[in-house]
Amino acid sequence: MKRALISGITGQDGAYLAELLLAKGYEVHGIKRRASSFNTERVDHLYQDPHETDQRFFLHYGDLTDASNLIRIIQQVQPDEIYNLGAQSHVQVSFEMPEYTADTDAIGTLRLLEAIRILGLERKTRFYQASTSELYGKVQQTPQSETTPFYPRSPYGVAKLYAYWIVVNYREAYGLYACNGILFNHESPRRGETFVTRKITRALSRIHLGLQDCLYLGNLDARRDWGHARDYVKAQWLMLQQDAPEDFVIATGVQHSVREFVTCAARELGVMLDWRGEGVDEHGVVTTVPADSAMRPGQHIAAIDPHYFRSAEVETLLGDPTKAKQQLGWQPETDFDALVSEMMQADLQLAQRDALVNRAGFHSPHHHE
Ligand code: NDP
Ligand code: GDR
Numbered sequence: 001m002k003r004a005l006i007s008g009i010t011g012q013d014g015a016y017l018a019e020l021l022l023a024k025g026y027e028v029h030g031i032k033r034r035a036s037s038f039n040t041e042r043v044d045h046l047y048q049d050p051h052e053t054d055q056r057f058f059l060h061y062g063d064l065t066d067a068s069n070l071i072r073i074i075q076q077v078q079p080d081e082i083y084n085l086g087a088q089s090h091v092q093v094s095f096e097m098p099e100y101t102a103d104t105d106a107i108g109t110l111r112l113l114e115a116i117r118i119l120g121l122e123r124k125t126r127f128y129q130a131s132t133s134e135l136y137g138k139v140q141q142t143p144q145s146e147t148t149p150f151y152p153r154s155p156y157g158v159a160k161l162y163a164y165w166i167v168v169n170y171r172e173a174y175g176l177y178a179c180n181g182i183l184f185n186h187e188s189p190r191r192g193e194t195f196v197t198r199k200i201t202r203a204l205s206r207i208h209l210g211l212q213d214c215l216y217l218g219n220l221d222a223r224r225d226w227g228h229a230r231d232y233v234k235a236q237w238l239m240l241q242q243d244a245p246e247d248f249v250i251a252t253g254v255q256h257s258v259r260e261f262v263t264c265a266a267r268e269l270g271v272m273l274d275w276r277g278e279g280v281d282e283h284g285v286v287t288t289v290p291a292d293s294a295m296r297p298g299q300h301i302a303a304i305d306p307h308y309f310r311s312a313e314v315e316t317l318l319g320d321p322t323k324a325k326q327q328l329g330w331q332p333e334t335d336f337d338a339l340v341s342e343m344m345q346a347d348l349q350l351a352q353r354d355a356l357v358n359r360a361g362f363h364s365p366h367h368h369e
Contacts, residue, residue, distance in 0.1 A: 001056075003027045005079040007064060007086030007112070012190045013130070014085050015042035017233040022046065022056060024237075029077045031062040031070075031086065042190055064108030065100075071115045078121070081240050083128045084112055087160075090194065091134060094156035095311050101155050106162035113170045113178070126240045127178040129167045132160050133225070133251070133317045135182065143320040146182065146249055153312040171245055179239040184251035184319040187339060188229040189346030196258055197226065200265050201343040205351035207301050208269050210294030211358070214301060218308025220259040220275075220282065223316040227252045228334035228342075238328040251319020252332045262302055264337065268344040271295060273302070 004021050008014045009030025021028050032040060040047070046057050060077075062069045064086050074082070087105045088094060094101040109129060116125050136144045137153035152158045164180050171178045191198040196217070203215035227250075235250045256264075259275060262284060266273040270290035276283050284302030289295045324330045334342070357363075 001025060001027055002080045003029065003077060004081045004083065005029045005031070005074065005077050006083045007031045007062075007108075008130070009059070009085070010040050010042055011085060011089070012042070012188060012192065012229050013186075013233055013236075014083075015046075015190055016188070016229050017083060017085065017236060018043055018046055018057070020233050020237060027056045027058075029058045029060060029073075029079065031064075031073060032059045033063055034061050064104045064111065067111045067115070070111050071118060074112075074115045074121070074125075075119055079125055081126045081128070082112060082116070083130075083236060084109055084163075085130045087130065088156070090192070091154045091156045091314075092308070092310060094154050094159070098155035102159045102162075105156065105159035106166075109163035110166050113166060113176070116176065117170075117174060122174050122176055125177075126245070127167070127170075127176060128236050128240055129163055129178065129180045130236075131164045131167075131180040131182045131247070132157070133182060133184040133249075133319060134314060135161055135164060136317060137314050139314075139316060142316070143251075143253065143318040144249065145320040146247055146323055153314050154310070157314075168247070177240070177245045179245045180247040181236050181239055182247060182249045182319075183232055183235075184225040184227065184249070184317060186227045186229045186232040186250075187343065189343050190229065191343070196222075197261060197340075197343060198347075200258075200262050201340070201347040202350070204262075204265050204269060204271075204301070205344065205347040206354070207295060208271070208293050208348070209351045209355045211351060211354055214303055215262070215284075216303055216305035216308065217258065217262070218304065218306070218310065219313055219315075220262070220304065221257055221315070222313065223255050223257050223318070225251045225253065225255050225317055225319045226261070226336060226339060227332050228339050231332045231334055235324060235328060235330045238330055242327070246327070248324045248328065249319050249321055250324055250330070251321045252335070253319060253321055254336060255316070255318040256336055261340065264340045265344050266301075268341055269293065269348075271301075 134157040206212040283300040
């Protein structure tokens, strides 16, 4: 039985990857952070009572900023594969917490690689690094492939640049089996609520049910190559099953704007949206609306709030996954429309639950942003 250790197991990708590896017969260990409230919601369905025999899913308290703890966990687990998915992963937040982002995303990666060396596991443990299309930042060529130069545009991107190169360096210097997956944006119903896709599907569902009035967004013209996280974790696993370690771009090769995402998500509700440009006050106005919706024709359900503009923006990203298709035999199974539809349906269910709770006289908690 193979043993895997996942940092960031409580995040979007961590949950899908844990499911995939358990289905493949792995013993799966994950690092979770100590928090004052529950933070394991995405993997709670995988939890096994510690008294059960045949246990294959384990969580360890830890943090990427804590080297001695990482060494101890790796020593105990003796993993065949480490997936470093843990990160302060929000680009906008990285402008507010640049040092913490560097500590976790850049030096955290170094700490894991050093732990492998310190424990003499260079020949046993394979390493996957969650690299990102944010490395391309201010893009130098389109579409972006494994050979496109990097130009990161945020403290997050710069931290991930260090992580990318330290992985390459440890592969070349110590012969580690270590790979960078340069993954373009990938989403799902499990996506964090403050990333733009999930923010949109969550807000539109709530507006539809009368729980909220308007969705405030930043740059509607940003363009992204959006895929489904379930498809992308398969590529992470495939990268560690090759004869030799290499870096791969994982993307769909199709690009949409934030505005198109909103329009497509609204269409899922039977709502037609018209964009009436008024400078920075650009609105999404409802034109037709089904009878069961709390929205009204003419209602502004989307508007720009400059608060969400970034200090330095990544305007456009489009990946070229040819190498992954040829060498890994990987390709995305979920297209843009199916992704938006799945996310809308899931958020509609959550909003229906909140509406029911409200009607029964209880008020659902208010979350910021
Ligand atoms: P999430 O933000 O959903 O998950 C991040 C995970 O990292 C969570 O489990 C979080 O714990 C954990 N984490 C945060 N800080 C620390 C720390 N200091 N020590 C240990 N763990 C920590 O991200 P995704 O699942 O979307 O992404 C996974 C990885 O892939 C990240 O590294 C991200 O930067 C990268 N990536 C993501 C892409 C995407 O489109 N989703 C694209 C390309 C790269 P907690 O739950 O407690 O917050
Ligand atoms: P990104 O994802 O920065 O690409 O990083 P995000 O969904 O946050 O932003 C995508 C684009 O949408 C624009 N945008 C908004 N973004 C947010 N969050 N909120 C808004 O209200 C809003 N309005 C417009 C942004 O300006 C941006 O251009 C994600 C993360 O998962 C990273 O960890 C990962 O490395 C990259 O994807 C690939």
